[in-house]
Amino acid sequence: MPIENKNRTVCTGCALLCDDISIDVQFGTIQAVHNACLRGTKKFQFASKKDRIKNPAIKDLATGSSSDATWEAAIDKAVDLITHAKHFVIAGVSRMNDDAQELALNLAAKLKATLAIQDHATFTRVFEAIQNHGIELFTLGETINNADLVLFWGANPIDLSPKMLVKTAFSRGRYRQSGKEVKKVAVIDDYPTPTMERADIKAISGDTSHGAVLATLARALVDRKILEPSWIETSGIPKKLFEEPALSDELLSQLKDMAVAIDNAEYCCIFLGEAVLNQQSLGDERWLLDGMLSLVRAINAKRKMAVLPLFYTWNFAGLLQALATTADKVEVIDMRDMPSRAGNGTVVLSLGSDFISKASDDEYRRLSELPVVCVDFKRTPTTGIASVILPPAMTGIESGGTATRLDGVTLNLSPPIGMKANMKSDQEILQLILEKIGM
Ligand code: SF4
Structure with missing residues (x-):
């Protein structure tokens, strides 16, 4: 052939x-x-690895070991557990196509389930800041075609989204024909990263908080007259950070260079990454995101500047869009809060999530006693404790649908190989569960 x-x-x-x-x-x-x-x-x-899960399985409660089952028996067992739950939790959901996510949210709404989502607390803070200040977003196309300064703030895509730098900063665009020669890459991060190694302008914040970095950068932008001094009064950033910047001469000089680069740029795209978008950083400085979005808005009076929060899970953006229409019908919590919410009578439907591997010893003991229905093709600590395993086809490789890129653009998935006999997509699995429950 x-x-x-x-x-x-x-x-x-x-x-x-x-x-x-x-x-x-x-x-x-x-x-x-x-x-x-x-x-x-x-x-x-x-997709062709021998150790991937191919067959549905049910755990024998007497022996504690799982054995292969037919799809019908495994779906029946899953439905039996779900319908007898006192408290039903659906965990994961961000690694499914758009239609499967919608089915999962329907199931959650109909059964009054709690949705446990990774990074939800962080996204909630992003959402609140957007509500307070609005957001100038950009698409990847704009970064390619229009940006001449790409700033990765607390983001290290070389490790987490390896082609991002090549696609955005080093690529040629309609108005940026010579690619890397006219686009500058800037990085602000806590410590040197592989992304920083490729940057033209870099600022290593070390122990200095991102709030202090923001205040110092803003001060330098005021000095260059691309930010009004009055912004400092209304920024919500503690005044002392403008008055006594507790940072090294080296960092001060790096941030002044950063302000020059912003001043010289026609269009600056900022990717906001994991060193800023985490619960600790946003908990320590609750005003940080408000300050950043407010700064971007203010800069836009004189320069084009836009920002895109980075969440790396492949269809996290699709899940956020789906939640925007169903959030009032479903209780949503952060995955980290799931162990404290799970008690006697809780049943978990885990959709492409390995929540067990993130649990502490104490949390593991409690979570591993719960009935868990696991929809996953990979062997993980979570499939290891599951009562029922329903292995789906790999989305984008064996099954299709649509997914939403990090900048909100919807793409058609075009699976290069089809589904083999006896395979089901996660969408079909959820559809069967909904039908058996009578929805
Ligand atoms: S989408 Fe795939 S190829 Fe592109 S950066 Fe991410 S992992 Fe790499």
């Missing part, structure tokens, strides 16, 4: 959803992956 080449395949390795991947397929299996990063390549190759 000749090798078939599947071009323009979308990679679901991270939220960048690269749509320029080429796959060689022969005998219904992937022979080679072209143009993906190592992370993406590994995800495609996982």
Whole structure:
């Protein structure tokens, strides 16, 4: 059989959803992956790994070990557990296509389940800041075509979304024909990162908080007259950070260089990453995001500047869009709060989530006693304790649908290999559960 080449395949390795991947397929299996990063390549190759879960399984309560079951028996067992739950929790959901996420939210709304989502507390803070100040967002297309300064603030995409730097900062665009030569890359981070190694302008904050960095950068922008001095009064940032900046001469000089780069840029795109978007950083300085978004808005009076919060899970953006229409019907909590909310009578439906691996010893003891229905194709500590395992086809590789890229753009997934006999997509699994429950 000749090798078939599947071009323009979308990679679901991270939220960048690269749509320029080429796959060689022969005998219904992937022979080679072209143009993906190592992370993406590994995800495609996982489709033919021997140790992936292929068959549904049910745990024998007497022996504690799982054995293969038919789809019908496993779905029946899952439905039995779910319908007898005193408290039903659906965990994960961000690693499914848009339609499957909608089904999961429908199930949650109908059964009054609690939705436990990774990074939800952080996103809630982002959402509150957006409500307070609005947000100048950008698309990846704008970064490619229009930006001449790309600032990664607390973001290290080289590790988490490896092709992001090449796609945004080093690529040629309609108005940026020479790519890297006209685009500058700037990085602000706590310590040197692989992304920082490739930056033209860098600021290492070390022990200095991001709030102090923001205040100092704002002061330098005021000195360069691209930010009005009155902004300082209304920024919500503690005054002392403007008056006594407790940072090294080196960092001060780096932030002055950063202000010069912003002053010289026509369009600055800021990717806000994990060193800022975490519960500790936002808990220590609750005004930080408000200050950042307010600064971006104020700069726009003189320069074009926009910001995009980075969440790397491949369809996190799709989940946020789906939640925007159902949030009032479903209780949503952060995944980290799930152990304290799970008690006697709780049943968990885990959708592509490995919540057990993040649990402390004490949390593990309690969570591992709960009935867990696990929809996952990978063996994880969570599938290890599951009462029922329902292994789906790999979305984007064996099953399709749509997914939402980190900048909100919807993409059609074009699976390079189809579903094998006896496979079901996660969407079909949820549909069957809904039908059996009578919804
Ligand atoms: S950057 Fe992300 S989406 Fe692109 S190939 Fe790598 S893992 Fe896949």
